[in-house]
Amino acid sequence: xxxxxxxxxxxxxxxxxxxxxxxxxxxxxxxxxxxxxxxxxxxxxxxxxxxxxxxxxxxxxxxxxxxxxxxxxxxxxxxxxxxxxxxxxxxxxxxxxxxxxxxxxxxxxxxxxxxxxxxxxxxxxxxxxxxxx
Amino acid sequence: xxxxxxxxxxxxxxxxxxxxxxxxxxxxxxxxxxxxxxxxxxxxxxxxxxxxxxxxxxxxxxxxxxxxxxxxxxxxxxxxxxxxxxxxxxxxxxxxxxxxxxxxxxxxxxxxxxxxxxxxxxxxxxxxxxxxx
Numbered sequence: 001x002x003x004x005x006x007x008x009x010x011x012x013x014x015x016x017x018x019x020x021x022x023x024x025x026x027x028x029x030x031x032x033x034x035x036x037x038x039x040x041x042x043x044x045x046x047x048x049x050x051x052x053x054x055x056x057x058x059x060x061x062x063x064x065x066x067x068x069x070x071x072x073x074x075x076x077x078x079x080x081x082x083x084x085x086x087x088x089x090x091x092x093x094x095x096x097x098x099x100x101x102x103x104x105x106x107x108x109x110x111x112x113x114x115x116x117x118x119x120x121x122x123x124x125x126x127x128x129x130x131x132x133x
Numbered sequence: 134x135x136x137x138x139x140x141x142x143x144x145x146x147x148x149x150x151x152x153x154x155x156x157x158x159x160x161x162x163x164x165x166x167x168x169x170x171x172x173x174x175x176x177x178x179x180x181x182x183x184x185x186x187x188x189x190x191x192x193x194x195x196x197x198x199x200x201x202x203x204x205x206x207x208x209x210x211x212x213x214x215x216x217x218x219x220x221x222x223x224x225x226x227x228x229x230x231x232x233x234x235x236x237x238x239x240x241x242x243x244x245x246x247x248x249x250x251x252x253x254x255x256x257x258x259x260x261x262x263x264x265x266x
Contacts, residue, residue: 016186054152
């Protein structure tokens with residue numbers, strides 16, 4: 001089953017574990033939240049972040065709570081024009097962690113794309129069956 | 134709060150929703166499973182896939198069930214040397230869907246990386262405080 005393949009028994013265990021890919025950040029909504037905040041040195045209001053990421057109040061709150069608990073984002077509450085305001089920032093360590101995650105993700109995409117291409121080439125290189133034009 | 138930023142009110146709603154990113158495939162373990170299978174035209178035995186992806190029986194089974202339900206992988210069961218054997222393959226449409234996902238993911242990584250860099254540059258370009266050497 002594995003003899004005709006680029007993956008044989010010499011391929012080490014965990015070759016496709018992609019363990020370097022930070023699980024906390026590897027979530028579509030969190031990617032959007034962190035990209036928004038990374039571009040925003042002074043933070044974003046909760047309402048703006050919600051609008052940019054196309055999230056509901058509940059979803060954004062849940063993701064922010066997880067990211068805050070890990071020290072990736074910081075959340076401050078104050079009053080602006082007599083109304084309560086929540087501001088979200090990426091922390092310095094959160095920014096570094098996000099940049100490292102993006103580097104890892106870039107490598108994973110390159111690796112997975114190479115796997116897709118390797119098999120396409122293998123199919124293309126296969127001999128034509130008898131009688132094929 | 135938003136005046137000093139690359140993100141102002143002219144940025145459209147959902148700018149960072151990354152809606153094109155296929156949620157079924159955007160999971161670390163599934164990325165590994167599909168990269169393994171994409172390189173393997175004739176499929177992989179369950180035990181080999183488990184070894185390559187560093188997953189438990191239960192985790193791999195759950196992910197495969199979700200991918201099979203969506204038509205991304207096909208699973209066949211037969212006997213090999215009198216023992217039951219489970220073989221997993223990526224389907225043709227699953228391969229196309231995975232390739233499309235990887236293309237999207239590459240664009241998202243480039244976009245998010247640009248956000249991280251944009252703020253770094255903004256910080257670098259900021260004037261030095263009075264008295265700074």
